[in-house]
Amino acid sequence: MSHLYETLAAELAQQIDQETLRSGDRLPGVRTFSRQRNISVATAVATYRRLEADGYIEARARSGFFVRARERLRSREPGITRPRGRPRPVSGQELVLELVKAANDPGVVQLGAAVPDPAFLPTHAVERAICQAARQHRLHTSAYEFPPGLPELRRQLARRMAESGCQVHADDIVVTNGCQEALTLALRAVTTPGDVVAIESPTFYGLLQVIDSLGLEALEIPTHPRDGMAIDALQLALAQWPVKACIVTPNYSNPLGGCMPDDGKRRLVELLARHGVPLIEDDVYGDLGFAQRRPSTCKAFDADDNVFYCASFSKTLSPGVRIGWVVNARQRAKIEYLKYVTNLATPTVTQIAVARLLESGTYERHVRKVRGEYMRAVERMIAAVDRLFPAGTRVTRPLGGFVLWIELAREVDSFELARRLLPLGISVAPGPIFSASQRYRHFIRLSCARKWDDQVERALATIARLVAEATAPGITAAR
């Protein structure tokens, strides 16, 4: 899908972002670089030109290529969030359905919903696996596969989790219709209406909708765009409020893209276990890190079986197969029962197909490939935002997943921006839908899981123009 020079450029860009390569550092000459990487001189030159065009490095006459000064390099990142610290019912989710429908409209340049473009999904492999499952297991697929779900799929899931350092028993896994159902079942297992749930701020709007539909109250906890939920702030909140569950997306959260370090995960698990508060872990993006090593999970540090691990294949294989899972040994029977009374079962044919894709290694090969593609897509979108958006715009630097959280000038009303963009055939996700209390009015989330083309570039230029208009002195967006 992309050229070698783009892969190399994205790799070097990441080293610059992480300050492995620092401002002012001299890059090896193109001939040295071509020798080091075993590539042609032309590819080495193309790599450096790409980094130069994206604003990472600069050529100095007769001296070579240098990493640009940090302040000139790129926009800054948004800082840690500071939501007001009291529990409240969720409000303001009405626009979301509009957004979700826009995601399915082929006429809309879809930068809003975090749904991967088919170019990032192994659509043919999924299609083949489903057809094969339907053909080869005709009797089986025409029957219910009651909770906890297909044994072979659960075995494959347990094996994969073990590979990422998390030992769970296949019998403790309950197969669900996507991660959304996994989160819902976990929450229903540990809360009753009126209970308080601690969440990251901002957080995935689907989670806010679940909290709303179960009659729970959300307590928004300050969250760092790189390191995730602020554990000290959570500790204070636990002392002050009767929190009944805590939900985090420790790996490449949506929308911030942060990845909690191992030490943070361990502290979080221990803190919540001490307070007897269940931790619901959403790891839907865990396989999509840009580094070689997959990040650990909170469940891997869970000696007390206090963590409910939830994930799915919606971001990696297909959102349409609706296969997810939840694991917690202690509450397994309750989760199974709740799953059964909600929708009896998850479709059998897709369970067989996903089990086959895991067992054959197709899934692993795909995620290994697509991680690099997402990394390049994210890098390219950051570079475009830096180039096109008004000065002062702040952008996150995720190390996995495929969404960007963008802080615009305070005057910009992102709801108004999203409403003006839809008739122009462009969708973005406005900041307030990621908050229980409609904070983040001057933020937007962009999805980078789009095949890059002129249409996307033009859409970004249009967004940037409307943002600039809303920011210009004397012109503020209507409220």
Ligand SMILES: Cc1ncc(COP(=O)(O)O)c(C=O)c1O
């Ligand atoms: C953080 C997070 N959790 C859960 C989900 C829902 O996943 P699924 O489609 O598997 O239900 C999403 C989808 O956008 C998400 O971003």
